[in-house]
Amino acid sequence: MRWRPLIVAVCLCPLQLAGLRAAETTPEQMVSMLASLHPDYGAYISSVRYGPTRLHPATLYAGLVRSGGLDPRDPDHAPATGRGATNVLIIYADMFEPWRSQGWRLLIADHEYFHARHLARGFDIPLAGFGVRRADTAYREALAWAWVLSRSLQGIYGPLSDRERSEVSSRYTEHYEAFFEFVSERQASAWAHYGRFLPGPESLIRQASSAPTAATPPPAGPATR
Ligand SMILES: [Zn+2]
Numbered sequence: 001m002r003w004r005p006l007i008v009a010v011c012l013c014p015l016q017l018a019g020l021r022a023a024e025t026t027p028e029q030m031v032s033m034l035a036s037l038h039p040d041y042g043a044y045i046s047s048v049r050y051g052p053t054r055l056h057p058a059t060l061y062a063g064l065v066r067s068g069g070l071d072p073r074d075p076d077h078a079p080a081t082g083r084g085a086t087n088v089l090i091i092y093a094d095m096f097e098p099w100r101s102q103g104w105r106l107l108i109a110d111h112e113y114f115h116a117r118h119l120a121r122g123f124d125i126p127l128a129g130f131g132v133r134r135a136d137t138a139y140r141e142a143l144a145w146a147w148v149l150s151r152s153l154q155g156i157y158g159p160l161s162d163r164e165r166s167e168v169s170s171r172y173t174e175h176y177e178a179f180f181e182f183v184s185e186r187q188a189s190a191w192a193h194y195g196r197f198l199p200g201p202e203s204l205i206r207q208a209s210s211a212p213t214a215a216t217p218p219p220a221g222p223a224t225r
Contacts (some may be wrong), residue, residue, distance in 0.1 A: 023098040033109040044116035046086040056092035083121045103157040114147045138178035145172035173201040
């Protein structure tokens with residue numbers, strides 16, 4: 001999961017430091033959240049570990065690495081891909097701000113699950129590479145945010161704050177638009193293929209909002225194998 005650096009708030013007053021400590025996230029908590037959402041998570045995520053520091057890097061709150069890897073930003077630690085691939089989820093103690101809801105924490109756990117399963121070809125969705133790093137990132141992030149946006153609108157994570165609801169929509173829109181722009185410039189006709197997996201943000205919100213129950217699969221989200 002990659003974030004823009006500017007969203008990292010800095011306030012070092014003692015009260016907030018105490019709050020941050022109280023809200024530390026542990027690998028055990030992340031495992032518990034993953035297991036509650038997906039009993040099969042272990043088929044794609046072999047373990048959850050802390051990164052090398054307690055504080056997350058400025059542009060990253062969590063990420064996948066290959067077995068033995070430690071830093072999601074290091075290309076040498078890039079996650080394994082292909083059918084049956086498993087990867088390690090790297091988290092940081094301060095990855096969730098103290099004000100984040102439990103629903104948001106579950107949403108982020110699910111986001112990482114999606115990435116891991118997609119990399120392992122566990123969905124019927126192309127694991128495409130475009131030879132351009134920003135396009136690859138936009139494609140994979142758009143898919144993962146579409147997944148969690150759809151499931152959040154169905155209530156699978158429980159309540160999110162207004163700020164969080166708005167954030168998940170804007171994350172999807174941001175990556176969707178970046179990828180749409182890339183495809184439009186390179187080969188607009190290819191959208192007939194990729195657009196099947198990436199509904200327009202407005203239509204996704206509309207469709208997911210009308211889903212009758214939380215048990216209904218995402219209307220335009222990724223299909224399972
Ligand atoms: Zn992500």
